[in-house]
Amino acid sequence: MPTDQDNSRTPWQVTRSVWYAMFMREAVSRTMADRMGWFWMIAEPLAFTMIMVAIRGFIRGDRFIVNAEFIPWMIVGIMGFFLIREGMMRGLGAVSANSALFAYRQVQPVDPVLVRNFLEGMLRTFIFILFIVGALMLGTDLMPDHGVRAVFWWLSLWCLGMGLGLITSVAGTLVPEVATVIRMLNMPLLILSGVIFPLNQLPHWLLEYLMYNPIVHGLELLRANFFDGYQMVPGTSATYFWLFTLTTIVIGLLMHMRFKEKLKAK
Template identity: 55%
Template sequence: MKANVRTSWQVTRSVWYALFMREALARTTADRMAWFWMIFEPIAVIALMVGIRTLVMGKNQLILNAEFIPWLIIGLMGFFLYRENMIRLMGAIDSNKGLFAYRQVKPVDPVLIRSFVEATLRSFVFLLFIFIGVLLGLDMLPDKPLIAIWAWFSLWMLGLGTGLTLSALNKLIPEAGNIAKLLALPLLLVSGVIFPASIIPHHLQLFFLWNPIPHGLEILRNGFFHQYPVINGVSLLYLWFWALFLLCLGFILHLRYEMRLKAK
């Protein structure tokens, strides 16, 4: 009797499903504080920023055509989506090293699945904040939902590309991972997360927009507040240029150095 022969796609799908269940359980149940930190971190940053704004600016409105707290929440959530993909994907290979004894499991598989798990969790937390904000009377419902969803997806792809590249570089050149972790806080400050891009002097906006993250955050905020002014030069096309470049680079590194990534 002829044995059942599975196709390559069926094998890959089975591997991804097993990795997804393993990663989701580890992410949500292995650490008792996992859900707490995912929710508490943005609340703490929001409280700090609101306190600083009240202390320094009083009741002056910094944001045009948008409430400050919803504007800040949306920016933080978009940035955390990118940052978690950038940082957490670097440890995906080491966390699943024992599985590489199975030839069906490649180093790129746990990286992709961890990114999907992170995006799913961050999207759930974002929806939770939107729901709570609406209950509290905040303007948290998007005026242009499709644009908001596309900007959110774009930020995820940028984070996936960055994390995919760094996951390989971190194994090949360990110093690269340390540098990436050190850049997390400066990126928060220079990506327009806690201040509007419109207050940056015009002659400095060109340098500010070299960073692809503000392009996604500004479009995401514009999707929630249709009258929110987006500065000239903001484009998701530029963000996708970086996302596709980093995705291609990451896949090339994983393909070229697959055996070294498994062995290290």
């Protein structure tokens, strides 16, 4: 970890050193501290997918999906949602878990949030690649039809998770009750984001309200680039998604600037 003797280095060099040190610390903690860590990162989406596939036999949700197989469609949605969810949830404990490091003046409360989001994005990307390879080995085509654009929207979902993580890291640290509410919203948010069943067949009046959820837009745009000819939910907008994402990032950074000293004191 950098010390006060690093005066000869530029601010950017000091920041990179801080981020690298924190990244290595978080990576070891995330992947090595728990012997079952890697298992659960892979088992959670796999088990969730298997359960939903079993339920499919009763609800026949695949008949409402045009130009996309149900299982690949759902896997893409689950992995995209988990990418956003983990970015948001990892931000909750990032500040308090690294409070001892704030004794170094080079370390700011925003640093562990950004590092955690970057690490989580890398892990989720690696797991998604494993799912794609595994699906191909089992004879299921999970390769994106528009690879470059699919990667772009995957990174876009990553950015949304970062923006939400920046906001929750401040709100959850200063007001612990907020963290409890956010954790409670996980399952309803998964259902209302069109992760496990298509939203096309919902009544128009209900769909209008659900389309205020930016996750719906991001997942639909990701799926549209995985499955050529896929019919997105009416009203899907890349502009709305990016306006919301950039707004959350800006608000999150402003909150960290405004409450920096309070976060350090926690």
